[in-house]
Amino acid sequence: FLFQEKIITASFYNWVSAMVAKLAKICTLRISPQTLNFILSDKVAGGGVSMWCELEQENFFSEFQMEGVSAENNAIYLELTSENLSRALKTAQNARALKVKLTNKHFPCLTVSIELLSVSSSSRIVTHDIPVKVIPRKLWKDLQEPTVPNSDVSIYLPVLKTMKSIVEKMRNLSSHLIIEANLSGDLNLKIETELVCVTTHFKDLGNPPLASEDASQDRDPEQMAEVRIDIRKLLQFLAGQQVNPTRAVCNIVSNKLVHFDLLHEDVSLQYFIPAFS
Amino acid sequence: MPSGIAVCRVFPAARGQSGPCSLPRPLSLRTVNSSRSAYACFLFAPLFFQQYQAAAPGQEALRCKILMKSFLAAFRSLAMVEKSVEKCCISLNGRSSRLVVQLHCRYGVRKTHNLSFQDCESLQAIFDPALCSHVLRAPARVLGEAVLPFPPALAEVTLGIGCGRRVILRSYQEEEADSSVRAMVTEMSIGEEDFQQLQAQEGAAITFCLKEFRGLLSFAESANLSLSIHFDAPGRPAIFAVKDTLLDGHFVLATMSESDLHSPAPHRLVPPLQAHSTPHLDDFANDDIDSYMIAMETTVDSEGSRAGPSIPLSPGLRPPCSPGPYSEDNDAEPSTEPGTPPPKKFRSLFFGSILAPAHSPPGPSPVLAEDSEGEG
Numbered sequence: 001f002l003f004q005e006k007i008i009t010a011s012f013y014n015w016v017s018a019m020v021a022k023l024a025k026i027c028t029l030r031i032s033p034q035t036l037n038f039i040l041s042d043k044v045a046g047g048g049v050s051m052w053c054e055l056e057q058e059n060f061f062s063e064f065q066m067e068g069v070s071a072e073n074n075a076i077y078l079e080l081t082s083e084n085l086s087r088a089l090k091t092a093q094n095a096r097a098l099k100v101k102l103t104n105k106h107f108p109c110l111t112v113s114i115e116l117l118s119v120s121s122s123s124r125i126v127t128h129d130i131p132v133k134v135i136p137r138k139l140w141k142d143l144q145e146p147t148v149p150n151s152d153v154s155i156y157l158p159v160l161k162t163m164k165s166i167v168e169k170m171r172n173l174s175s176h177l178i179i180e181a182n183l184s185g186d187l188n189l190k191i192e193t194e195l196v197c198v199t200t201h202f203k204d205l206g207n208p209p210l211a212s213e214d215a216s217q218d219r220d221p222e223q224m225a226e227v228r229i230d231i232r233k234l235l236q237f238l239a240g241q242q243v244n245p246t247r248a249v250c251n252i253v254s255n256k257l258v259h260f261d262l263l264h265e266d267v268s269l270q271y272f273i274p275a276f277s
Numbered sequence: 278m279p280s281g282i283a284v285c286r287v288f289p290a291a292r293g294q295s296g297p298c299s300l301p302r303p304l305s306l307r308t309v310n311s312s313r314s315a316y317a318c319f320l321f322a323p324l325f326f327q328q329y330q331a332a333a334p335g336q337e338a339l340r341c342k343i344l345m346k347s348f349l350a351a352f353r354s355l356a357m358v359e360k361s362v363e364k365c366c367i368s369l370n371g372r373s374s375r376l377v378v379q380l381h382c383r384y385g386v387r388k389t390h391n392l393s394f395q396d397c398e399s400l401q402a403i404f405d406p407a408l409c410s411h412v413l414r415a416p417a418r419v420l421g422e423a424v425l426p427f428p429p430a431l432a433e434v435t436l437g438i439g440c441g442r443r444v445i446l447r448s449y450q451e452e453e454a455d456s457s458v459r460a461m462v463t464e465m466s467i468g469e470e471d472f473q474q475l476q477a478q479e480g481a482a483i484t485f486c487l488k489e490f491r492g493l494l495s496f497a498e499s500a501n502l503s504l505s506i507h508f509d510a511p512g513r514p515a516i517f518a519v520k521d522t523l524l525d526g527h528f529v530l531a532t533m534s535e536s537d538l539h540s541p542a543p544h545r546l547v548p549p550l551q552a553h554s555t556p557h558l559d560d561f562a563n564d565d566i567d568s569y570m571i572a573m574e575t576t577v578d579s580e581g582s583r584a585g586p587s588i589p590l591s592p593g594l595r596p597p598c599s600p601g602p603y604s605e606d607n608d609a610e611p612s613t614e615p616g617t618p619p620p621k622k623f624r625s626l627f628f629g630s631i632l633a634p635a636h637s638p639p640g641p642s643p644v645l646a647e648d649s650e651g652e653g
Contacts, residue, residue: 081461084461087428087461088461088463091425091426107459109462118468118471120468120470120471121468121470122443122467122468122469122470122471124422124423124465124466124467124468124471125465126426126463126464126465126466127463127464127465127466128426128461128462128463128464129461129462129463129464131460131461
């Protein structure tokens with residue numbers, strides 16, 4: 001069986017798991033020697049969202065040990081209910097030490113063992129056994145990092161909280177939303193119904209430098225790239241963002257996909273919402 | 278709190294006694310839940326009240342029952358009560374069969390609630406904490422912190438004494454044979470030092486309803502009292518008690534017994550209560566892992582005085598089926614787990630109503646006898 005153990009000194013992890021819990025009810029945790037990933041890959045009818053969250057383990061753990069299936073396949077994929085993990089780590093807010101271990105207690109578990117600060121001399125220990133499902137190697141191909149498509153437009157996002165409150169109001173009016181942006185730093189959120197059209201304009205957001213030079217030369221900076229998406233999926237993504245990220249980029253592939261690329265200190269989160277078909 | 282019917286009993290001053298005036302008997306509030314697996318009794322000494330007027334000497338003890346919902350409706354919003362209510366008068370009007378709750382509020386506002394009551398038999402549970410072999414007592418705050426990691430929706434919890442005389446609380450889940458979504462198991466381990474009294478053997482354990490316990494616990498925390506837990510073998514009721522000079526509260530909860538188990542199957546063996554999670558199956562090189570774990574622990578700024586390896590529960594203890602008996606009482610509960618198995622009951626407590634004789638004997642009732650035991 002696969003064995004892995006890590007000890008975390010900071011209780012940072014709490015908000016990561018809380019965020020993941022908001023984004024995906026059931027998610028996959030991928031453990032590899034360098035990184036830890038939270039993966040959501042919803043292939044249902046091709047209309048599902050995907051999420052890829054990555055942490056460098058050395059930034060967070062004082063000790064980290066793992067052993068995958070084999071040397072070439074040195075990774076462990078676990079499926080779990082994200083709320084369980086976030087609830088378990090919530091206990092760790094006043095922890096002196098935290099240990100996470102993969103165990104097998106009649107069924108595979110991720111055991112989170114927390115030593116709490118205590119007034120008295122004796123320590124208090126909380127143990128959470130989170131049931132997990134070990135994902136067999138043949139299914140790993142569906143859980144790889146999504147390839148970042150060549151986007152038509154790449155733009156920095158406005159303050160996410162503002163975006164969220166706007167989208168929340170729009171949600172009452174329509175179930176679809178059009179997100180469009182150009183290379184001049186303009187981003188619009190649009191809804192169109194029979195009775196009303198509402199557009200919120202964000203200006204001067206700035207565009208990150210594009211990877212490929214050719215694409216940027218040919219494109220008219222004022223031209224908008226748009227994609228129509230399910231508003232609930234966008235709202236779910238925004239609801240998971242409690243803190244404003246260090247860096248937030250939105251990549252749009254016209255009429256196909258919107259890709260959010262966030263960086264919160266040492267954690268990177270990518271969220272893909274396909275166009276509504 | 279178990280919902281249902283509260284029984285108020287106001288004892289008159291003892292009959293026929295001369296000499297120094299004897300104190301009137303306390304006010305008692307008792308209730309039992311519909312599956313008869315939880316019983317609560319609160320006794321309030323006359324001094325608890327600003328004014329206390331029991332029935333006149335020579336009169337019968339007044340005993341009635343009222344609907345809990347109606348009674349609580351009078352105190353609907355605790356915040357409102359604390360802010361605006363100056364005085365509360367509760368009186369029993371025998372003639373019109375009404376319990377009158379009158380709230381005297383600020384600005385001369387007076388709210389009067391007339392609750393109809395019914396005469397009833399005495400409701401008394403036969404229990405005696407002194408007969409329980411195990412006792413533990415701790416400030417309510419400690420126990421409140423102990424139940425914090427458990428999900429609010431959790432129905433049952435197992436309390437036991439683990440190795441090193443650590444007190445262990447563990448979430449109890451009924452194991453469903455084919456469940457694809459298993460529940461998380463949480464375990465909290467507290468050192469003996471946090472307890473004011475710990476008189477129990479290692480391996481002793483009981484499983485009871487956490488929700489009922491939380492009710493008493495929140496009361497005890499708000500009143501800053503200590504809570505003591507008296508228990509015996511699994512299946513025998515456990516007694517949870519709070520006490521101060523003016524009041525005395527008891528919750529008696531049924532516990533799961535070994536005979537509640539239907540079909541013993543290997544996967545139903547309860548994982549042993551332990552201070553640390555250690556893997557058990559042969560897939561692991563147990564010794565290596567244990568020693569590895571120990572090595573890891575010492576590097577993380579801890580003293581060596583950790584609890585040692587696990588100990589199993591008392592032999593023969595098997596997890597019974599989850600009772601889920603509280604569905605009837607759960608109207609007010611916000612969430613019940615979807616797809617809970619059909620409710621199976623705790624074995625009901627072995628008490629029933631005791632027909633009080635026409636002349637109440639002046640001797641103390643079994644419940645009051647506890648006071649004279651003078652525990653602690």
